[in-house]
Amino acid sequence: MVLHLFLDSNRIDIERRIRKGGVFRLSELDELVRYCRRPVADQLKCDSISPSHPSARRSAAESVRLFQRKLAPTEVAGHTAANRIRVIRDYLDWLVRYHMARYHPGATEGARLWNEWTSCKDALGARLPRHKGRNTIGQREGLQPEVAERLLNVTSPTSPENPWKGKGTRIRNALLVRWFYELGLRRGEVLNVKIPDINFQSEDLTVVRRADDPQDPRKDQPLVKTRDRKIPLSPSLCKLTHEYITNTRRATEGARRHPYLFIAMGTGAPLSLSAVNAIFAELRNTFDGEFDAVTPHVLRHTWNDRFSDIMNNAKVSEAEEERMRSFLMGWAPTSKTSVNYTRRHVRLKAQQVSLAMQARQVDGVAIDD
Numbered sequence: 001m002v003l004h005l006f007l008d009s010n011r012i013d014i015e016r017r018i019r020k021g022g023v024f025r026l027s028e029l030d031e032l033v034r035y036c037r038r039p040v041a042d043q044l045k046c047d048s049i050s051p052s053h054p055s056a057r058r059s060a061a062e063s064v065r066l067f068q069r070k071l072a073p074t075e076v077a078g079h080t081a082a083n084r085i086r087v088i089r090d091y092l093d094w095l096v097r098y099h100m101a102r103y104h105p106g107a108t109e110g111a112r113l114w115n116e117w118t119s120c121k122d123a124l125g126a127r128l129p130r131h132k133g134r135n136t137i138g139q140r141e142g143l144q145p146e147v148a149e150r151l152l153n154v155t156s157p158t159s160p161e162n163p164w165k166g167k168g169t170r171i172r173n174a175l176l177v178r179w180f181y182e183l184g185l186r187r188g189e190v191l192n193v194k195i196p197d198i199n200f201q202s203e204d205l206t207v208v209r210r211a212d213d214p215q216d217p218r219k220d221q222p223l224v225k226t227r228d229r230k231i232p233l234s235p236s237l238c239k240l241t242h243e244y245i246t247n248t249r250r251a252t253e254g255a256r257r258h259p260y261l262f263i264a265m266g267t268g269a270p271l272s273l274s275a276v277n278a279i280f281a282e283l284r285n286t287f288d289g290e291f292d293a294v295t296p297h298v299l300r301h302t303w304n305d306r307f308s309d310i311m312n313n314a315k316v317s318e319a320e321e322e323r324m325r326s327f328l329m330g331w332a333p334t335s336k337t338s339v340n341y342t343r344r345h346v347r348l349k350a351q352q353v354s355l356a357m358q359a360r361q362v363d364g365v366a367i368d369d
Contacts, residue, residue: 189207209224220272249263
């Protein structure tokens with residue numbers, strides 16, 4: 001949604017730009033990054049400047065900047081701005097690659113467009129807000145339970161709010177979201193899954209590292225960065241996956257040329273990283289800020305929050321919990337990576353303890369007005 005607000009405000013037809021061999025000027029990239037730093041609600045107010053407003057006599061971009069300073073001095077957390085920039089960069093990368101397909105290999109126009117985009121991509125990367133190690137406010141966390149439930153509801157293939165077109169696309173995308181949510185896997189792990197990796201009788205999945213797999217035709221091969229492991233699949237997820245394979249995938253032309261589970265609905269080719277990014281970008285853009293935080297990696301954080309809650313209720317020891325978490329996530333047994341994935345759970349538990357301590361401190365003690 002942030003990208004669309006920026007394009008509308010600056011009257012940029014990005015697809016027309018790309019067809020002509022360009023993307024963004026550096027001044028426009030700076031303005032785009034400023035948009036990524038602003039709350040969406042405030043940005044909507046800024047973009048609603050009427051022609052009668054005094055600043056409307058200036059350029060559109062200048063008017064928005066001046067009005068922003070008066071109206072909304074706040075900024076979103078650094079990690080939120082960085083996530084928006086990454087999502088926009090990934091979407092633009094997919095869009096440029098899509099338009100590159102019309103050029104013959106070695107075409108001058110294609111080379112010029114790719115050079116333009118490479119410069120833009122590097123410039124966006126250089127403008128990412130840097131993480132400050134001591135700042136614990138606003139760091140990436142999992143979704144709140146009600147947001148996760150809403151996400152699963154609207155992405156159901158039969159939901160009237162489902163943002164995707166085409167029955168096959170809806171079924172595939174709903175399953176993709178469920179895989180990220182229920183298993184907590186990385187993008188590379190999900191896109192590397194082959195049908196033989198799934199045992200439907202024992203209801204489990206084998207996660208395998210396959211660097212430089214000769215069966216993978218994708219230029220940007222998704223990589224498994226974690227350890228090989230076997231993880232269980234719920235009966236419902238197994239059933240949905242089997243139905244997708246036997247009905248949707250099998251009916252897609254080109255899908256039988258390779259064993260990868262998730263496919264592009266138009267060609268049947270293995271689904272790409274950029275396509276996954278575009279799927280989640282469309283989800284975020286459709287719901288006007290409701291799912292701004294939703295990415296595959298945030299769903300990995302959400303899985304870890306759910307795991308922590310279950311371990312707490314089961315009264316499992318901390319050491320045993322870490323061993324199980326590390327195995328299911330594919331981390332080394334001695335890894336401390338879990339610290340990065342349990343922020344929301346730790347924050348809520350810390351708040352509960354703090355409130356309990358405060359309540360005990362004042363229990364039975366009269367406080368003067």
